Amino acid sequence: MELSQKNIQNNLAAVLEAVREAEKKAGRQPGSVKLLAVSKFHEAQAVRAAMEADQLLFGENRVQEAKAKFAEIRGEGLQPELHIIGTLQRNKIKDAVLIADCIESVDRLEVLEDIEKHCAKAGKTIQVLFEFHTGEESKSGFETAGAMEQAVALCASGGTPHVIPRGFMTMAPFTDDEACIRRSFSLMRETAQHMQNMFPSLKLDVLSMGMSGDYRIAIEEGSTLVRVGTAIFGERSMAAKQ
Numbered sequence: 001m002e003l004s005q006k007n008i009q010n011n012l013a014a015v016l017e018a019v020r021e022a023e024k025k026a027g028r029q030p031g032s033v034k035l036l037a038v039s040k041f042h043e044a045q046a047v048r049a050a051m052e053a054d055q056l057l058f059g060e061n062r063v064q065e066a067k068a069k070f071a072e073i074r075g076e077g078l079q080p081e082l083h084i085i086g087t088l089q090r091n092k093i094k095d096a097v098l099i100a101d102c103i104e105s106v107d108r109l110e111v112l113e114d115i116e117k118h119c120a121k122a123g124k125t126i127q128v129l130f131e132f133h134t135g136e137e138s139k140s141g142f143e144t145a146g147a148m149e150q151a152v153a154l155c156a157s158g159g160t161p162h163v164i165p166r167g168f169m170t171m172a173p174f175t176d177d178e179a180c181i182r183r184s185f186s187l188m189r190e191t192a193q194h195m196q197n198m199f200p201s202l203k204l205d206v207l208s209m210g211m212s213g214d215y216r217i218a219i220e221e222g223s224t225l226v227r228v229g230t231a232i233f234g235e236r237s238m239a240a241k242q
């Protein structure tokens with residue numbers, strides 16, 4: 001069962017308030033953390049409900065699902081901003097580039113190269129985040145800072161003129177161990193700072209960290225973009241389509 005429009009809008013307001021509170025508690029600038037509403041496995045109707053409450057930024061992790069859903073939404077004249085947050089198979093990159101404003105899940109050099117190639121063909125520029133593996137359990141992201149550095153270096157050297165690198169993304173391990181989650185986020189923040197120092201010509205100021213269960217911790221650890229699904233849209237109901 002999808003949540004009602006009213007429920008989604010109430011949840012959205014509650015999450016936004018919690019984000020503002022966490023900013024305040026952490027001594028962060030008000031409004032320095034953006035909210036990405038993760039609508040994966042939810043119907044277009046859920047996206048419409050959030051947009052009616054002025055939410056414009058959405059995340060999806062499957063390209064095929066996002067393509068159909070956001071074609072429908074955009075066909076109605078609505079203009080959401082879409083981030084792809086799931087690991088990309090190479091045969092999905094072409095479509096990802098066509099539908100997304102930002103790809104947060106650049107986790108290998110070939111993905112970056114393919115994004116550049118397809119953007120060049122389509123005459124489009126796209127924003128990207130580099131996904132870094134910081135938690136033992138999650139499998140996605142660059143495994144080492146060195147491998148990620150190679151990709152960032154390609155951008156810094158002008159090798160990807162259609163790609164605008166904006167920063168980094170990570171997923172903390174799924175655990176109740178707060179110290180462990182915090183370590184994952186602080187490792188991301190420190191690695192991002194290191195990359196920014198190494199490549200001063202780039203502006204790598206986006207840190208996408210935090211999901212429904214851990215976004216408050218992520219904000220304390222410097223997140224600028226939290227990716228929240230369940231806390232807004234409820235349990236994922238399109239799981240059968242996986």
Ligand SMILES: *Cc1c(COP(=O)(O)O)cnc(C)c1O
Pocket residue numbers: 038040061085086171210211212213227228229230231
């Ligand atoms: C699904 C997903 C989220 C949102 O997860 P929730 O726990 O539902 O908030 C965030 N980031 C990524 C990469 C995801 O795949």
